[in-house]
Amino acid sequence: KAVLCSSTIDAFSYAMLEYSKTGSIPKQRTLYMALADPRSTPVERLEDISQIKTAFNSDEFGEASALAVKKLLPQVRRSRPKTVSWNQDLLLEKSLQQQQQQQQQQRKSEADLSL
Secondary structure, three states: OEEEEOOHHHHHHHHHHHHHHHOOOOOOOOEEEEOOOHHHOOHHHHOOOOOEEEEOOOOHHHHHHHHHHHHHOOOEEEOOOOOOOHHHHHHHHHHHHHHHHHHHHHHHHHHHHOO
């Protein structure tokens, strides 16, 4: 499996989001790759990989990059972040987790005080 992202930080963020979904390291070996320019896609190294995702940003350049890679590697499937980038998705997820933890702690404190 290979995941192609717009930047190194997005590749790390995508990997962390995958990890947080399962809670463990994925069983399938995955190559995370940052491509600043789709023309630099290492087609020879990727053409034999059956499961490839383009995980570029959700902006005009990201859509164009995904389309360009799809022309080079027809087996590619598109994966879009909920926000503009995978890094922003990761930051949003971490923020929501922190809010949930704070709410749980507050409820516990309130329950302890009512005893």
